[in-house]
Amino acid sequence: xxxxxxxxxxxxxxxxxxxxxxxxxxxxxxxxxxxxxxxxxxxxxxxxxxxxxxxxxxxxxxxxxxxxxxxxxxxxxxxxxxxxxxxxxxxxxxxxxxxxxxxxxxxxxxxxxxxxxxxxxxxxxxxxxxxxxxxxxxxxxxxxxxxxxxxxxxxxxxxxxxxxxxxxxxxxxxx
Amino acid sequence: xxxxxxxxxxxxxxxxxxxxxxxxxxxxxxxxxxxxxxxxxxxxxxxxxxxxxxxxxxxxxxxxxxxxxxxxxxxxxxxxxxxxxxxxxxxxxxxxxxxxxxxxxxxxxxxxxxxxxxxxxxxxxxxxxxxxxxxxxxxxxxxxxxxxxxxxxxxxxxxxxxxxxxxxxxxxxxxxxxxxxxxxxxxxxxxxxx
Numbered sequence: 001x002x003x004x005x006x007x008x009x010x011x012x013x014x015x016x017x018x019x020x021x022x023x024x025x026x027x028x029x030x031x032x033x034x035x036x037x038x039x040x041x042x043x044x045x046x047x048x049x050x051x052x053x054x055x056x057x058x059x060x061x062x063x064x065x066x067x068x069x070x071x072x073x074x075x076x077x078x079x080x081x082x083x084x085x086x087x088x089x090x091x092x093x094x095x096x097x098x099x100x101x102x103x104x105x106x107x108x109x110x111x112x113x114x115x116x117x118x119x120x121x122x123x124x125x126x127x128x129x130x131x132x133x134x135x136x137x138x139x140x141x142x143x144x145x146x147x148x149x150x151x152x153x154x155x156x157x158x159x160x161x162x163x164x165x166x167x168x169x170x171x172x173x174x175x
Numbered sequence: 176x177x178x179x180x181x182x183x184x185x186x187x188x189x190x191x192x193x194x195x196x197x198x199x200x201x202x203x204x205x206x207x208x209x210x211x212x213x214x215x216x217x218x219x220x221x222x223x224x225x226x227x228x229x230x231x232x233x234x235x236x237x238x239x240x241x242x243x244x245x246x247x248x249x250x251x252x253x254x255x256x257x258x259x260x261x262x263x264x265x266x267x268x269x270x271x272x273x274x275x276x277x278x279x280x281x282x283x284x285x286x287x288x289x290x291x292x293x294x295x296x297x298x299x300x301x302x303x304x305x306x307x308x309x310x311x312x313x314x315x316x317x318x319x320x321x322x323x324x325x326x327x328x329x330x331x332x333x334x335x336x337x338x339x340x341x342x343x344x345x346x347x348x349x350x351x352x353x354x355x356x357x358x359x360x361x362x363x364x365x366x367x368x369x
Contacts, residue, residue, distance in 0.1 A: 150351040
């Protein structure tokens with residue numbers, strides 16, 4: 001799928017979520033689902049498989065998310081998967097998040113952590129990143145056990161890495 | 176007539192018997208006149224023979240002599256030729272011996288050269304094998320060292336993963352997050368790039 005199509009889908013999702021009044025919540029849920037979707041090869045190949053009927057792929061999405069996400073989020077993901085754009089789901093969601101952040105004049109800050117962050121930690125981290133980058137950020141937390149400990153934040157082209165994984169990798173490289 | 180002829184000879188060693196045959200008084204020798212007559216007859220016969228048969232006999236003997244001479248000459252020539260051939264054969268034998276000796280010498284020389292070359296090649300191969308073996312031993316030693324180092328590094332890396340993963344409890348995880356927030360807020364970002 002080309003960028004225009006991805007942007008078209010992202011814009012459509014954005015408008016639906018904004019019209020529904022759940023933009024922030026839907027955006028966050030979509031973002032977290034996209035990250036999980038990226039890391040799960042089986043799920044990604046299943047939802048991208050055109051030989052599986054669209055109704056069945058949508059049923060899988062509804063079974064997975066169900067009560068764990070808002071109905072709008074489930075419907076939007078189901079719509080993307082049902083239209084045969086499952087392979088572009090992550091790109092569409094990223095474009096939506098970028099669009100939503102731009103609408104609020106924010107920069108997307110993708111933060112990976114081994115453990116969930118409390119609201120207080122997220123608030124202080126948002127402020128710290130704003131101070132470090134000079135931009136207000138739309139914080140997106142991804143729980144990723146592979147980082148082992150610490151955080152890694154990506155704001156635009158800037159990567160701030162304070163993870164144990166990176167230090168371990170550096171130690172391994174020295175070994 | 177015989178009596179008349181005998182009467183010409185005064186000797187009495189002979190006699191004439193009653194039947195008119197001349198008899199000799201000597202038991203072994205005839206009477207002289209018989210000897211004379213026989214001699215004359217013999218001379219006549221010999222003269223006739225010499226006169227008429229002499230040339231043929233001489234010719235025969237001359238031809239025989241010539242034939243014998245020719246045969247002797249041929250024999251001498253044959254002998255000479257045989258000696259020449261014998262000389263040539265001896266020379267050839269000598270040449271064969273010389274050639275055989277030369278061939279043997281050349282064969283021996285070639286064999287020695289081949290042997291020397293074989294020794295040299297074997298020495299080179301042995302040296303090459305030694306070198307290769309030493310190289311391989313060194314290589315194996317280095318490779319073993321490298322493999323050992325890699326193995327140690329691999330184990331160390333796994334050990335690091337395990338030790339680090341086990342050593343990070345909730346408190347430490349929270350402490351790491353707080354340190355990150357504090358350092359980023361203070362402008363002491365752990366790593367920055369783009």
